[in-house]
Amino acid sequence: MISNSKSKPFFTLSASVFALLGSLTISTIAIADDQVTLEAYKTASNTAGTLTKSGAVSFSGKKITIPTFAVEPGKPDTTFEVHGKVNPTILVPASSQLKFELTNMDGGMPHGLVVTTKAPPYEQVPHLGRSDRDDNHEAGLIASTGLSGPADGKTTVIHVRQTKWFKLLPGTYYYVCPVPGHAHKGMYGKIIAK
Numbered sequence: 586m587i588s589n590s591k592s593k594p595f596f597t598l599s600a601s602v603f604a605l606l607g608s609l610t611i612s613t614i615a616i617a618d619d620q621v622t623l624e625a626y627k628t629a630s631n632t633a634g635t636l637t638k639s640g641a642v643s644f645s646g647k648k649i650t651i652p653t654f655a656v657e658p659g660k661p662d663t664t665f666e667v668h669g670k671v672n673p674t675i676l677v678p679a680s681s682q683l684k685f686e687l688t689n690m691d692g693g694m695p696h697g698l699v700v701t702t703k704a705p706p707y708e709q710v711p712h713l714g715r716s717d718r719d720d721n722h723e724a725g726l727i728a729s730t731g732l733s734g735p736a737d738g739k740t741t742v743i744h745v746r747q748t749k750w751f752k753l754l755p756g757t758y759y760y761v762c763p764v765p766g767h768a769h770k771g772m773y774g775k776i777i778a779k
Contacts, residue, residue: 631669641674641777642667648682648750651675655689655696655733655762655772662691663772665698665760672774679755679778687746689733699763700728700748700776702756707768713761727751727758753778 633652634642644651654666664671677683687698701713702725713726728748755778762772 634668634675636668636670637676639674640670641676642670643676644681645678646681647678649677649684651683651685653685653687653698653760655687655698656691656694658690663762663767663770665762665772665774667774672771674775674777675760676777676779677753680752682750682752683728683748684750685728685730685748685760687730687733689746690736692736695732695734695764696767696772697732697746697763698730698748699726699761700751700753701725701759701761702727703761704757704759705768705773707761707773709769710765711761711763711768713763727753729763732764755779 633650634644637643651667654660656662656664657666660666660671667673667675685698685700687696689696699713703711703713728751730746730748733746753776758776758778760774760776761768764772
């Protein structure tokens, strides 16, 4: 059970679900925390990448950081926001080094971000791949931020969860929230590497 600061449970996981989520954040997947101001992060998120006519967010360069919100205030529940857009398709050059930075702005629920080859639709408890192989493109799971607890109501300092740097081969991938039910409700987006 995960609890808030008042020790009241806000989210309960069964042992099997917890084992699944735990398996998404071990092995070659690393987690890091940084503190940044909320305004600086919003500015970075809303200016990172270029918005295309189709509503996708395009990134260029050899080393790309993708600032991402989980449930940004004023946006729909169980969604990711990149460049101010809800669950946009993300376009990146193949073989660039990529890193997602996830900020959970949801005041009542943990969220995470997993990069996977597994396409929707997603089950209530999605199987997004394994991280216990060297060839993660074949195994399905490519990168993970781990879980980020809910926002605590503070608006000046936030915690950011990051994936390790990773590369994508040309193809289609997905960024997905691994919390049970979230991807099933639509908390995912597409990544196209060209």
